[in-house]
Amino acid sequence: MNRQFACGERRDIILRRRPSPSVLQSRCIPLVRPFFPVGITQPTRTSKHTVGGRAKLSLPDTHVNLTYRTYSVYNLFPMHLAPFALERYFARYEFASRYLLCASDCDGPSLHALLAQADEETTALWQSLTLGYTESQGLPILRQEIANLYTPESPLLSPDDVLVVVPEEGILLTMLALVKPGDHVISTFPGYQSLYEVARGLGADLSFWRPREEEGWRFATEDLSTLLRPGSTRLVVCNFPHNPTGYLPPPATFRRIVDLTRRAGAVLFSDEMYRGLELPGYSTLPSAVELSSGAIVLSGMSKTYGLPGLRLGWLVCRDTSILQICASLKDYTTICTPAPSEILALAALRGRNQLLPAHRERVIYNLHLLAEFCARRPDLFQLIPPRAGTVCFPRLRCAVGAAQLCHETAHRAAILLLPSTVYGYGDSHVRIGLGRVTFPDALAAFDEYLGAGGP
């Protein structure tokens, strides 16, 4: 029973005999408990169904007829992660550029403005705030407020279905909790790199679900069906509204994605960081957590709310055993969320009906300016208008590649665009971000730069 597990190996534990309840408690559980995450003393669920590739731990005098699926929390290292190209690019240029034309967040309210619109309870919490450690799962009233975002008319979620995380951390924790070497994982691509890179780093067999640009960046469910390997695909990762194309599937298509994933026996990880910023003609999709009891959803304050400096997001899932694994792994990353961020996030969520319409109006206005600009410069950009979110991904029509264009624009004019090369998606597109107040000035500066001879 003291078998050592290799790094990166999953620790599902299989007991090879159905023990009686008393034997289970007195003999089996104590034997396997050392392999449980700290703080967890009982398996949460027994199942006769197994998902392949576990380390097996046999008990003496056994017959196969029962599987105990426990926890698989020790996938931490080694992981071979490629550099995060987009984040490295921003690290180099973001704060050295005067004009940001590619930011994916909205400009959000100032601290002063956020507190000025806070309700009485939140204001009192802010005024009495101390800067100690916070509850690892997240402040209960914040988790309640987050739970309220999902099917508010007939609540599905309770605060226990929510784990507060840094958004990027939520991706890491989910992958560590679910993916082991050799697992088949499908991810929308191009995309935010960690959504697939962490799985690849963990040794997953990765398939990319690519959009059809000629069909308005449509992610075709026919293509997803072809990629799925029923019974062996472990995880499907999707991100709608999509970074970087701004694509949003129709609700019926999203339901089909959820359904296809479920029927293939895979878990859906739905990155909904840009949810709530739908453009005219498109309505907010139901969240994957509303459609499937097994789906895991990531969202947060960074993009739609314009508060990335809070470093606050959440995972929601109706299968609390998955959240427990993530919570257990979080002890190795941030442990808990900064206390001021929790209160400020609460203020923003409670004030969302004032905040979000203003952000949406700004994106609509900036998109209108960009569309005019593209119409005046058909030699430069071919724009497929985004349906939701803050970003879009025009194709370049000039002779210069995206990397060179962006490099020269940054160096010569301090204007920042994002080349498709950081997405590993060729050299023919740039990402444009529509959520910033300064977008009109940045676009005018870019126009002027082009007029003066660049690129």
Ligand SMILES: Cc1ncc(COP(=O)(O)O)c(C=O)c1O
């Ligand atoms: C699709 C997507 N998911 C997750 C994140 C991570 O969010 P954060 O930077 O707030 O951690 C981003 C950030 O750009 C993103 O675009």
